[in-house]
Amino acid sequence: MTRLLRDRRGAFGAVILLIVLVCAVAAPLVTSGDPASQRDIVATRFLPPLSTDAHGAFHPIGTDRFGRDVWTRLVYGARISMGVGVLAVLVSLAIGVVVGAVAGYWGGPVSITLLGLTDFALALPRVVLLLLLSALWQPSTALVIAVLGLTGWMGIARLVHGEVRALAARPFVEGAVAVGARRLRVLARHILPNALTPVIVAAALGVGNAITLEAGLSYLGLGVQAPTPSWGNMITSGRDTLVNAPWVAMAPGIALVLVVLACTLLGDALRDVLDPRTRR
Amino acid sequence: MLARLGHRLLGGLAVVLGVVLLTFLLLHLAPGDPVELLLGPTATTEQVAAQRQALGLDRPLPSQFGSWIGRLARGDWGTSIAKGRPVRSVLGDAWPATVRLVALSLLLSYVIGLAVGAVQAARSGSRTDTALSVTSVALFAVPGYWLGLMLVLVFTYWARWLPAFGAAGLDSDYLSGGAWAIDRLRHLALPLATLTLIGIGGAARFVRGAMLEALSQPFITTARAKGLTPRRVVGHHALRNALSPVVTLLGLSLPALFSGAVFVEAVFAWPGVGRVLVEAVQARDYPVVMAATAVSAVLVVAGNMLADTLAGWVDPRVRSSAR
Numbered sequence: 187m188t189r190l191l192r193d194r195r196g197a198f199g200a201v202i203l204l205i206v207l208v209c210a211v212a213a214p215l216v217t218s219g220d221p222a223s224q225r226d227i228v229a230t231r232f233l234p235p236l237s238t239d240a241h242g243a244f245h246p247i248g249t250d251r252f253g254r255d256v257w258t259r260l261v262y263g264a265r266i267s268m269g270v271g272v273l274a275v276l277v278s279l280a281i282g283v284v285v286g287a288v289a290g291y292w293g294g295p296v297s298i299t300l301l302g303l304t305d306f307a308l309a310l311p312r313v314v315l316l317l318l319l320s321a322l323w324q325p326s327t328a329l330v331i332a333v334l335g336l337t338g339w340m341g342i343a344r345l346v347h348g349e350v351r352a353l354a355a356r357p358f359v360e361g362a363v364a365v366g367a368r369r370l371r372v373l374a375r376h377i378l379p380n381a382l383t384p385v386i387v388a389a390a391l392g393v394g395n396a397i398t399l400e401a402g403l404s405y406l407g408l409g410v411q412a413p414t415p416s417w418g419n420m421i422t423s424g425r426d427t428l429v430n431a432p433w434v435a436m437a438p439g440i441a442l443v444l445v446v447l448a449c450t451l452l453g454d455a456l457r458d459v460l461d462p463r464t465r466r
Numbered sequence: 467m468l469a470r471l472g473h474r475l476l477g478g479l480a481v482v483l484g485v486v487l488l489t490f491l492l493l494h495l496a497p498g499d500p501v502e503l504l505l506g507p508t509a510t511t512e513q514v515a516a517q518r519q520a521l522g523l524d525r526p527l528p529s530q531f532g533s534w535i536g537r538l539a540r541g542d543w544g545t546s547i548a549k550g551r552p553v554r555s556v557l558g559d560a561w562p563a564t565v566r567l568v569a570l571s572l573l574l575s576y577v578i579g580l581a582v583g584a585v586q587a588a589r590s591g592s593r594t595d596t597a598l599s600v601t602s603v604a605l606f607a608v609p610g611y612w613l614g615l616m617l618v619l620v621f622t623y624w625a626r627w628l629p630a631f632g633a634a635g636l637d638s639d640y641l642s643g644g645a646w647a648i649d650r651l652r653h654l655a656l657p658l659a660t661l662t663l664i665g666i667g668g669a670a671r672f673v674r675g676a677m678l679e680a681l682s683q684p685f686i687t688t689a690r691a692k693g694l695t696p697r698r699v700v701g702h703h704a705l706r707n708a709l710s711p712v713v714t715l716l717g718l719s720l721p722a723l724f725s726g727a728v729f730v731e732a733v734f735a736w737p738g739v740g741r742v743l744v745e746a747v748q749a750r751d752y753p754v755v756m757a758a759t760a761v762s763a764v765l766v767v768a769g770n771m772l773a774d775t776l777a778g779w780v781d782p783r784v785r786s787s788a789r
Contacts, residue, residue: 309481309770310488311762313725314743318489318755321747322496398609402729405611406744421612428615429623439612446607 189459196455202448206441210264218243218255221262222413232431250434251427256420260437263415268445270331270410271397275389277335278342278396283378283385285339286346291354291373301347308340316399320408327416330409334396342388349381387457394449401442417442474774478767485763486756490531493752534756544753548746553757556742561761563633564738567654568720568727568765571661576716578662579669580705586670587677587708588700598670605667610726614660614733621656628655631735657734661726665719672715676708683707709780717773721766739765 190196209216230239230253238244239253247256289300319333353359354377362376363369397417403409404418412419417438424435505517518524522533537544543553582602586595622630629635635649680686681704689703690696728740735741739758746754 306481306484309721309767310485311721311724311759311766313728314485314759314762315488317728317743317747318492318759322492394607398607401609402611405729406732407748421615425615428619432619435612435615435619439609439616442609442612443604443607446609447604450603450607 190455193455193459195451196459199448199450199452199455202444203452206264206268206445206448209261210268213261213265217258217261221259221415222254232427234431235433247437248431248433250423250431256434256437259415259420260417260441263417263420263438264441266327266410266414266416267397267400267418267442270327270334270400270416271393273331274334274338274396274400275392277331278338278392279385279389280339281335282339282342283346286343287350287373287378287381289343290347290350291369291377300343304340304343304347307337308344310337312337313399313402316403317406317408320403325408325411327410327414330400330403333403334399338392338396342385342392345384345388346381349384350377353377353380383460384457387453387460390449390453390456394446394453397442397449398446401438474771478771481767482760482763486535486760487531489756489759490534491527493755494527538757538760543757546746546751546754548749548751548754553753556754557739557757557761560737560739560742560758561765563736564724564727564731564740565765567657567661567731567736567738568723570654571658571665572716572720572723574658574662575665576669576712579666580673580712582666582670583673584677584700584705584708586674587681587704588696590674590678590681595674599674602667602670602674605663606671608664608667609729610660610664611729611733613663614656614730617656617660618733629653630656633737657730657736660730660733661723664726665723668719668722669712669715673708673712676711677704680704680707706780710777713773713777713780716776717770720769720773724762724766 191200230241230249231251233239233245233249233253235248235256236246237248239249243255245255245257247260249255250259285300285304289297289304315337316333319336320329323329350373359372359376362372367376400409400416401418401421404416405422407419407422409418410416412423420438421435421442424431424433424438427434505513509517515524522530525533534544541554543557545551546553546556549556582598586598589595618630621628629652631653633650633653635641635653637649641649677700681700686699686703689699694703724740727738728744730736731738731740732744739761742754743758743762745751746758
């Protein structure tokens, strides 16, 4: 942990994510309240950043075309975007770890089938699938999580498969088998905990990726639906007012880039810290 | 070599078939009936049944799928419900635009990415290296549609230099020669820049890693010991060896690039397969969705196979060890 924070990339990533998470959790405290609140639209819309409206309310990054406070929406949008990203990765993790572990530990036809399935799923164009799935069913936040989770597990399955196969041949696993532990117990208690390092790194990178894709789907109108603010649908609504209120599209994009950057840097730093081979 | 190629072709075909089958199943499992959408709420039960029969939707799914594949193989891709045009001509107009955009940005981003990554690896640890690393990670993190919007804001609305919509101006049909080419290039500039900038981020990051790996090999020490100039050691010995993982990545990054293109095409109204797909999905234009999915799968698989062949060409070791 100390080593992670001493790494400048790790420290930067952790600090950014911490700030965003604290803001998201404490949203009612750091904002003026309801992200959907509209007052007198004509008097309060398109206020530039750092201005105070006729009601005396201060808008640090201005208001959108409905007079809604962009900062408030950004913070509440962080709840949705971060939540979707984390939950989607958890779904991917669950599927990927099970598929990878089973394929790596049992071998034989089970393994060949599962690995074939994984390779096949890897070759599918992910965005095409995302588009199809989210367009054909009624768009909703839960669907976005499911869709992102179901299309993101393959890399993790491959990683876990490789790790489990390497670990299964190690003496301590043979030892556990020799003392009569059941296969499932050996897998769950002895092998998997040792295989988690690369999985954690992949998960950190996956969160950033999932957040970007969520925003992409919402941008196309297929993800989180208005009036619930997500960074993706905020960029969409900002697109329409790009000329007279560029800050509406800029703010969620910058937040998105920062969070994805933080996930990537944290993932990179984690890999270097956790992998003894790259330690210098 | 031929057996290997045959093996790859079969694998690719299996993936394309799988994508098409999956799309077909998803379309039929999804709630919403195309016939009811087509006929509207006033249709009687008999009309719905008749229409279902006319479209072949009353037959069992395997038979429907079989006849779709059969017609596809014979060159009949069906008719777009929303546009009323044959699907073949809809996609025939679209795919060259996507290939142009994706291929050019792939080429540009890897040429620039190679140069940037090589410079970084040669001066690993220096300020230049750090600055370029931060830039490439940041570029890699930027979502394409947002970068596209920001470029539109700067170059179209503020500077008023470049168009932000479509692949050609409204007067394109009346232009000729140089003016036509300039019009095309100006329309290409922003979408291409968006995709390329993001691509450079990923490519440079990977090239740097591959170069550092190559530079730590014993033959580099030998090359240095022989008294070769650093330029020659990096440019000739290390770069050539770093090239083969890079070419493999090139193939693997195609699906991602295509995905990026879907969003970028949506932002710039670029008339490519991605935009056709997004529009068709939103309009529930089933024949177009099926065909566009198939075409995108073929593009991705073909790109992967091309990268595989290239990897053998770049690195003779891959060639000889291949089955």
